[in-house]
Amino acid sequence: MLQVEGLHLRRGSNEVLHDIHLQLTPGQVVGVLGPNGAGKSSLLGVLCGELAPGQGRVTLQGRPLTDWAGQARAQRLAVLPQVSSLGFSFRVEEVVAMGRMPHGSGQLRDAEIVEAALRAADAWHLLGRSYLALSGGERQRVHLARVLAQLWPGEQGTTLLLDEPTSMLDPLHQHTTLQAVRRFADRGAAVLVILHDLNLAARYCDRILLLEQGRCHALASPQEVLTPGALKAVFGIDVLVQAHPERGHPLIITR
């Protein structure tokens, strides 16, 4: 469980995050939405310890994030960055197996987990291929499998942070990826995911944090957050919001 209170962050003379309060609870997927430059990636940077906040504190399971030793933290907190720059020809399963580095769970167990994580990310068929020979979307799924393997099976007490995990994926894999993340949360993991697709967020997230110029515009369920008024105010787009005919979650249609 990851928590931030009263978070402020400055970069140069700009305040990029202003008074953010957020709690990631076990079993929940929190989506972060907002226009470019709203502070989504900065928020993720603070949550994973890459950026030091000017004010406010980040705690992982009640302890300040900075107090955790690297390995113990890595057993509980995994991060999927937007892009990765691996330039060496590791095999797909070797990349995923690196996710097991913080654990001493043994080769046999690790191999099982690597297989399960690759299947969860729908990347099992890439087994044995060189990472460098993969397409952008395939690489993204391999890295997803890597962070899933790091926290596998996603029990309570683990936290997963994902920065636009669907940015390079085709429509089918956007859904399979978020379904895998959803299943992870259903097993007890706390998840934060930065998204750009409003409908994906509406379908898979339990709560949505809507950021506007570093401030929290809204933090509530998709039904409450994804309203024509809020989307007009934050993104400047005119939308119709209807209930999904089969599933009931909000369906956002641009006018």
Add this chain to the structure above:
Amino acid sequence: MKQRVQPRTLIVCLSLLCLLAVWLSLALGPVSLPLFDTLRAGLRLLGLPVAGDDLQQAEMILGQIRLPRTLLGLAVGAVLALSGVAMQGLFRNPLADPGLVGVAAGAAMGAAVAIVGGSWFGGMPDVLAPYLLSLCAFIGGLGVTALVYRLGRRDGQTNVATMLLAGVAMTALGGAAVGLFSYLADDATLRTLTFWNLGSLNGASYERLWPLLMVAGGVALWLPRRARALNALLLGESEARHLGIEVERLKRELVFCTALGVGAAVAAAGLIGFIGLVVPHLVRLLAGPDHRVVLPASLLAGGVLMLFADLVARLVLAPAELPIGIVTALIGAPFFLVLLIRGRS
């Protein structure tokens, strides 16, 4: 994907090649010894009870000249190759070279100071000369690397891109300093300086060997412990941190091992290029990029390549000798070009 060589097969093959290289390196030279005599004399030197009263000359050549030279070649090759692995991991670029952090330029600068500066004071005492040269080269390499590392640090973080550029600048500065000293030097000193810059295993002695062997041993024991962390570092620095690696400490260790290793190698044998670049590359081509294999295999392959290059250096113009830096560059540069062209297609 291309088939990889099994790690165990690779290590066994390289070990056998290494034994062969040592054997040839002990046997061949201006006075070539029969291979079987070399083996017997070698075993006698190790204190094994092998009959051979006819072998006194062979034993002397082996013990006094060829064995220190062979050990020097093994250690220099191994340590240069390991440093290459460390730098390619640090910069996350398979084409990085140990010279990037300025260690070679610093060592060359130190050597120039020792050679030319020494001649101004009417030549150093013969006993001191080799030590002073090695010491100056070692200190120069370590000092410049420390400076480059310092320049790359900001807010408690090391920026490897800044380090790379600082290394380029310091290398240029080192080149200018060596040029200046060459300009000021007289003819005989200039010749010494030039040959030193081309590298040679000639004149190896046990006194020059021990410091290098200790450094090489330390680096060879330390780096493999960090193999998994190096693998994670290839994913990216923040990715490695998220996997629980203490990245700043790892980077410091990599720079320190390289500075120490290359500094000691250059101090003992002069500037020898391409080993650190080509050997890790070749190993990765054969066995994949996992550092748990790349590190031990590069250690062996570096030693082997060095010994074969030295054999070429002392045999092609025998009884004269080619500087080994020329041989490694002649083998290394075309090889590197082939890699580039093949990688592109």
